Amino acid sequence: xxxxxxxxxxxxxxxxxxxxxxxxxxxxxxxxxxxxxxxxxxxxxxxxxxxxxxxxxxxxxxxxxxxxxxxxxxxxxxxxxxxxxxxxxxxxxxxxxxxxxxxxxxxxxxxxxxxxxxxxxxxxxxxxxxxxxxxxxxxxxxxxxxxxxxxxxxxxxxxxxxxxxxxxxxxxxxxxxxxxxxxxxxxxxxxxxxxxxxxxxxxxxxxxxxxxxxxxxxxxxxxxxxxxxxxxxxxxxxxxxxxxxxxxxxxxxxxxxxxxxxxxxxxxxxxxxxxxxxxxxxxxxxxxxxxxxxxxxxxxxxxxxxxxxxxxxxxxxxxxxxxxxxxxxxxxxxxxxxxxxxxxxxxxxxxxxxxxxxxxxxxxxxxxxxxxxxxxxxxxxxxxxxxxxxxxxxxxxxxxxxxxxxxxxxxxxxxxxxxxxxxxxxxxxxxxxxxxxxxxxxxxxxxxxxxxxxxxxxxxxxxxxxxxxxxxxxxxxxxxxxxxxxxxxxxxxxxxxxxxxxxxxxxxxxxxxxxxxxxxxxxxxxxxxxxxxxxxxxxxxxxxxxxxxxxxxxxxxxxxxxxxxxxxxxxxxxxxxxxxxxxxxxxxxxxxxxxxxxxxxxxxxxxxxxxxxxxxxxxxxxxxxxxxxxxxxxxxxxxxxxxxxxxxxxxxxxxxxxxxxxxxxxxxxxxxxxxxxxxxxxxxxxxxxxxxxxxxxxxxxxxxxxxxxxxxxxxxxxxxxxxxxxxxxxxxxxxxxxxxxxxxxxxxxxxxxxxxxxxxxxxxxxxxxxxxx
Amino acid sequence: xxxxxxxxxxxxxxxxxxxxxxxxxxxxxxxxxxxxxxxxxxxxxxxxxxxxxxxxxxxxxxxxxxxxxxxxxxxxxxxxxxxxxxxxxxxxxxxxxxxxxxxxxxxxxxxxxxxxxxxxxxxxxxxxxxxxxxxxxxxxxxxxxxxxxxxxx
Numbered sequence: 001x002x003x004x005x006x007x008x009x010x011x012x013x014x015x016x017x018x019x020x021x022x023x024x025x026x027x028x029x030x031x032x033x034x035x036x037x038x039x040x041x042x043x044x045x046x047x048x049x050x051x052x053x054x055x056x057x058x059x060x061x062x063x064x065x066x067x068x069x070x071x072x073x074x075x076x077x078x079x080x081x082x083x084x085x086x087x088x089x090x091x092x093x094x095x096x097x098x099x100x101x102x103x104x105x106x107x108x109x110x111x112x113x114x115x116x117x118x119x120x121x122x123x124x125x126x127x128x129x130x131x132x133x134x135x136x137x138x139x140x141x142x143x144x145x146x147x148x149x150x151x152x153x154x155x156x157x158x159x160x161x162x163x164x165x166x167x168x169x170x171x172x173x174x175x176x177x178x179x180x181x182x183x184x185x186x187x188x189x190x191x192x193x194x195x196x197x198x199x200x201x202x203x204x205x206x207x208x209x210x211x212x213x214x215x216x217x218x219x220x221x222x223x224x225x226x227x228x229x230x231x232x233x234x235x236x237x238x239x240x241x242x243x244x245x246x247x248x249x250x251x252x253x254x255x256x257x258x259x260x261x262x263x264x265x266x267x268x269x270x271x272x273x274x275x276x277x278x279x280x281x282x283x284x285x286x287x288x289x290x291x292x293x294x295x296x297x298x299x300x301x302x303x304x305x306x307x308x309x310x311x312x313x314x315x316x317x318x319x320x321x322x323x324x325x326x327x328x329x330x331x332x333x334x335x336x337x338x339x340x341x342x343x344x345x346x347x348x349x350x351x352x353x354x355x356x357x358x359x360x361x362x363x364x365x366x367x368x369x370x371x372x373x374x375x376x377x378x379x380x381x382x383x384x385x386x387x388x389x390x391x392x393x394x395x396x397x398x399x400x401x402x403x404x405x406x407x408x409x410x411x412x413x414x415x416x417x418x419x420x421x422x423x424x425x426x427x428x429x430x431x432x433x434x435x436x437x438x439x440x441x442x443x444x445x446x447x448x449x450x451x452x453x454x455x456x457x458x459x460x461x462x463x464x465x466x467x468x469x470x471x472x473x474x475x476x477x478x479x480x481x482x483x484x485x486x487x488x489x490x491x492x493x494x495x496x497x498x499x500x501x502x503x504x505x506x507x508x509x510x511x512x513x514x515x516x517x518x519x520x521x522x523x524x525x526x527x528x529x530x531x532x533x534x535x536x537x538x539x540x541x542x543x544x545x546x547x548x549x550x551x552x553x554x555x556x557x558x559x560x561x562x563x564x565x566x567x568x569x570x571x572x573x574x575x576x577x578x579x580x581x582x583x584x585x586x587x588x589x590x591x592x593x594x595x596x597x598x599x600x601x602x603x604x605x606x607x608x609x610x611x612x613x614x615x616x617x618x619x620x621x622x623x624x625x626x627x628x629x630x631x632x633x634x635x636x637x638x639x640x641x642x643x644x645x646x647x648x649x650x651x652x653x654x655x656x657x658x659x660x661x662x663x664x665x666x667x668x669x670x671x672x673x674x675x676x677x678x679x680x681x682x683x684x685x686x687x688x689x690x691x692x693x694x695x696x697x698x699x700x701x702x703x704x705x706x707x708x709x710x711x712x713x714x715x716x717x718x719x720x721x722x723x724x725x726x727x728x729x730x731x732x733x734x735x736x737x738x739x740x741x742x743x744x745x746x747x748x749x750x751x752x753x754x755x756x757x758x759x760x761x762x763x764x765x766x767x768x769x770x771x772x773x
Numbered sequence: 774x775x776x777x778x779x780x781x782x783x784x785x786x787x788x789x790x791x792x793x794x795x796x797x798x799x800x801x802x803x804x805x806x807x808x809x810x811x812x813x814x815x816x817x818x819x820x821x822x823x824x825x826x827x828x829x830x831x832x833x834x835x836x837x838x839x840x841x842x843x844x845x846x847x848x849x850x851x852x853x854x855x856x857x858x859x860x861x862x863x864x865x866x867x868x869x870x871x872x873x874x875x876x877x878x879x880x881x882x883x884x885x886x887x888x889x890x891x892x893x894x895x896x897x898x899x900x901x902x903x904x905x906x907x908x909x910x911x912x913x914x915x916x917x918x919x920x921x922x923x924x925x926x
Contacts, residue, residue: 009863016871017859017878019810019850026809106774106793196814196822196872196906246812246872247906279815485870485907664866671909672869699819699904707900708893710910 003497003504004727007664010490011509012244012483023246024200024216025276034202035064037264037275038108040098040115041285042090045126045354045692046137047119049089052098056114062107065267066115067099073230075259077222079148079161081140082320082357084259089122091139091319092356093693094284101264101273124692127189128314128351129293131159139319139352151614152325159352161317162325164332166346166404166620174308174343178299181308182380186372188759190291190316190355191684193362194704197246198282203261205270209233213261214241218253218482219523224515226255227262240515248484249676250360253525254287254322283697287359288686290327291316294372298380306395311335311346313369318357324350327358329615330456331365333624335404337373338417338452339395344404346620354692360525363734366453367677367741374449374742375757378749388746389430392450392632393421403628406621412723415630415656415730417450419718424448424654427714428634434750441642444649447747448634449739453731454625455526459612463532464519465540467496467603473568473582474506475544479537480521481529483511486733487665488529492537494662495530495726499541501566519606527731530661531626532607534726539605551585551598610724627722629730631655633674633739636711639751644763644770646748648678648711651740656718658730670736671713677740679705683760781842783808784852792839799823799834801842802849810850810875814904821903824876825849831883831899850875857920858882867916869907877903881917892925 015021028034054066069087074080085096098115102108123137130136136159140146144156154161175181201215211233217223220240228235245252257275264273277286292315299308313331317324332348361367381388396417397403399410407413425431428446436444466478477496481488489509497504510518521533549563552570556563556578564573571579580589588598615622636650653670660666684702687695696702715736721728741759749756754770767773776791783806790805799816802808802825814822816835823834826848834849853859858881861867868874877900884891884899891899896917905913918924 007866010866012871013863016868016874017862018853019808019875021871021874022809023812023872025813026803029809030804030807104774106795194906196820196870196904197812198814245870247870249906276813279817279819485868487869668866668869668908668912671911672907675909676906698817699815700817704904704906705910706902706904707910707913708897709901713909713911 001498003494005660005663008490008494008504008662010487010665011493012511022243023197024202024214024243027214027243028202028274034272034274035101035103035268036105036108037099037101037260037273038105038112039096039281039285040112041281042086042093042095042097044090044119044121045093046122046124047090048122049086050118050120053116054098056116057100057111060107060111060114062103063100063111064103065101065264067263067267072263074146075230076321077226077323078152078325079146079321081146084263092354094281094356095319096260096285099260099264101268125159125353126688126692127293128291128316128353131351131353132314139354151617160349161321161352162328162350164329164348164620165618166332166335166344167618168404168406169343171308171310171343171345175299177301177307179302180383181297181299182376182383183297184376184379184755184757186294186375186757188291189685189688190318190358191289191680191686192283192702193249193251193289194283194699195247195249195251198277198279199252199257199286200274200276201257201261202272202274203258203265204272205265209237211238211262213238213258215258216245216252217242217258218245218248218484218525219255220482220513220515221480221520222523223255223258227258230259231262242482242513244511245482245484249362250364250525251287253523254359256286279699280697283702284356284694287322288356289361290324290358290368291355292368296372296376298376300380300384304384304386304391304394306339306341308343309336309341313348314351315349316353316355317350318353318355320357321350322357323360324358326456327360327365331369332620333405333456334366334452334454335369337370337377337450338397338630340397340401346404355688356694362673362676363453363738364526367680367738370449370451370738371741371745371759374739375745378746379755389421389425389448393418396421404620405615405624407623412627412721414628416718416720417630420630420632420654420656421450423716423718424632424634424652427654427716428636428652430634438638441640442638443641443751444636444638445747445751446634446636447743447745447750448632449742449746450632451735451738452628452630453735453738454628455528456624457522457526457528459609459614461522461532462606462608463521463536464606465533465536466519467540467544469582469586469601471583471587473586474508477507477509478518479533480513480518481533482513482524484524486529486669487662488533491530491661491665492533495534495537496541499538502568506568527733530729531725531731535607536605538726539607540603543605544601544603547601548582548585551589552580554597555580555589626724627730629656629735631735631739633743635740635743635747637747637751639748644752644766650714651711652714653736654716654718655732655735656720656730657732658722658725659719659728660717661727661729666732667715669732670715673734673736674713674740675705675710677737678744681741681744681759681761683762685760779839779843781847782845783847784849794840796839797835798837798839798842801839802834808849808851812872812875821880822873822876824879824903826879826883829883829886831880850879853878853882856882858885858916861916861919865912865916865919867908867912873903873905877905877913885920890923890926891921
């Protein structure tokens with residue numbers, strides 16, 4: 001192949017290194033037509049709002065509107081439980097209490113500071129385990145009364161918004177076949193995505209009622225749908241634009257700032273209003289990364305064959321459900337690691353707490369449940385006195401096996417776990433030993449984990465592509481995938497160049513998405529961009545090939561099947577010198593006498609997920625997504641036995657990606673995801689006080705990985721094709737993250753000779769666990 | 774709101790702006806001058822996305838008042854054209870979403886000018902003040918190493 005697999009430079013590269021790349025806020029900088037919305041947020045995690053006094057704030061000159069919560073519809077993607085601005089009580093630290101619209105951001109901020117709110121503190125639910133205790137304070141008093149999707153079942157008078165069940169096999173039988181069992185608990189608190197671009201939206205309501213929203217979102221089509229549903233506006237009258245997005249990682253797949261911008265615009269007669277979140281708001285007010293409390297019990301024969309797994313996941317969805325129900329469901333779908341286990345019982349709950357609420361996070365519950373499950377696998381390996389990678393290898397799931405939701409695997413819908421394990425063992429020199437003594441303080445240890453992921457997006461998720469020809473024979477590629485940094489749009493151009501056997505420079509990619517003129521791509525999430533948009537694109541490519549050949553056949557008086565295509569020409573297979581250049585036919589063909597035929601070539605293609613099913617309420621049985629991509633990771637750490645500090649030296653990742661489409665881009669996705677996983681594993685968490693307040697909503701106290709704090713990355717790809725996917729490619733955007741927290745936990749547990757079951761794995765945690773502090 | 778007139782030399786051009794004395798250089802660049810390559814990632818110096826050069830030295834433009842910029846030479850990402858470091862970022866895939874990129878490039882450019890043969894330690898000292906959330910930093914490291922000719926000499 002000429003283009004597929006090559007490290008083609010991304011199409012928007014020049015713009016991004018010259019400062020010309022425009023993100024949402026950039027387009028409105030200095031725009032005097034735009035008013036500015038600023039937020040007053042709650043200083044408490046759970047409190048009754050006694051009064052909100054805006055009298056002084058109104059006196060600030062330049063204030064155009066001050067909006068509080070009454071009279072606004074409830075919002076939420078799966079359960080409508082969230083007032084966009086708090087009513088009666090606040091349920092998390094950072095929740096929006098009032099929204100001020102003013103001529104200038106400084107004026108708006110000043111007015112915010114003059115709003116006086118009186119609160120009465122309420123008891124706080126500070127973890128999902130606390131939330132499910134008998135007599136726990138209720139975050140939502142009447143959860144069963146909210147409008148919600150049909151398949152969601154909140155438990156009345158509780159903090160549980162949904163229970164997802166996996167029932168596979170027979171547990172009694174599973175335990176009776178088990179000669180060895182282990183049981184352990186795992187937990188971590190919510191954290192954040194911290195995309196470098198904070199969320200921003202601008203909304204204007206035109207005189208004819210059309211609502212224009214520009215937003216930094218991974219889901220502009222969902223913005224359109226939800227704003228339509230919440231505010232009862234015809235869906236065709238909402239137009240959402242999304243330019244380049246400065247990082248998402250799942251966080252921008254939730255609809256949030258757009259709702260505030262719409263409310264603000266409506267309050268000022270439809271004038272354009274911008275809501276740009278500060279870093280602090282972006283961390284705690286807008287949706288964050290889910291937390292988890294997990295319990296896992298595993299049973300195996302003495303020779304290591306897994307027989308039974310009983311699992312409970314309590315997902316810390318925070319104060320509002322948003323995507324928490326769906327996150328807990330995804331955690332249930334792939335509740336184990338990539339292993340064949342005959343008897344599985346899993347209860348995966350979405351739980352309300354008084355924490356910032358959760359949106360998707362790269363991997364959609366998979367790194368989270370894998371942390372628990374893959375730690376449990378190492379604990380079992382220790383109990384069995386068996387090499388942990390060997391234990392994984394002999395239990396690896398593969399063709400013929402049944403997944404937790406009882407999908408029968410084949411050679412296409414799952415990658416090759418065993419090959420990934422074998423390669424990562426070889427690369428990391430695993431068999432040379434897990435512990436190496438460097439000196440009296442430092443030891444070098446290795447920890448491993450396997451990973452798998454399917455997507456659990458709705459079974460009717462769609463994507464589409466449009467190709468239009470320019471008169472010079474070049475092609476415009478229009479897809480609903482948002483360019484959030486993954487380079488998917490460049491990869492789509494590579495697919496088109498490959499299929500049409502043409503120069504990729506002659507393909508022009510439209511970077512921005514506009515929901516009125518761009519075909520829908522459900523959401524830019526779940527590592528499904530290249531798959532779904534790719535399928536749509538290839539159909540569009542076939543469409544233009546047919547059109548080009550038909551018009552050429554007419555002109556050359558040949559048969560369509562006698563024609564071939566390449567280098568922007570359609571020509572006779574028999575004699576390639578006879579043919580037409582795209583530019584002669586792209587906008588119709590004109591005969592010497594002026595007669596013309598054809599017209600502009602416009603290609604269309606669409607795709608909808610195939611043969612997915614809803615999951616059975618009682619057993620979880622069903623087909624959740626198109627394929628499982630798999631991998632294995634090893635972390636190599638230098639650990640200081642005196643002070644429990646450590647340094648991650650090397651990070652090995654072997655992923656079965658089906659087919660590498662753009663080598664450098666794919667590798668960058670893997671190392672970037674691994675870096676994010678390492679940050680999640682080793683340092684990042686919200687620190688909550690007893691009142692549920694986040695103590696570190698800033699990048700100096702919540703400190704991401706910085707330059708030179710990274711390990712050496714060793715990445716290798718296995719290619720087991722996914723038959724349905726363009727060129728056989730599997731997802732690659734998230735997988736590099738998924739095994740890291742567990743692998744690091746396993747390595748450090750070996751190093752410290754103690755079971756480390758919480759995140760982040762900071763030296764203090766190791767010290768506390770080791771010394772029982 | 775009290776306003777004041779200010780003359781700033783930016784990317785070799787004298788520009789007159791009317792600002793609040795409390796406006797940061799970043800606000801002025803973006804809101805008054807349309808130079809939106811400098812990004813508002815945190816507004817308190819933690820992320821480096823707004824990095825510019827003031828008198829050839831690296832500066833986070835959110836930490837400097839605009840009025841302090843009078844009489845200085847300010848360079849923003851828009852003032853950088855066809856430099857080796859920009860090319861190196863492209864060739865090494867040293868960005869994904871691109872939001873932190875202008876800040877990283879400005880910081881790298883200032884470093885290269887001040888220390889053309891910087892060693893690893895020096896590079897780290899400079900670049901650790903910026904955050905990239907997409908990459909694992911490896912590509913950024915490769916990009917900068919490719920334009921430092923003789924590291925540590």
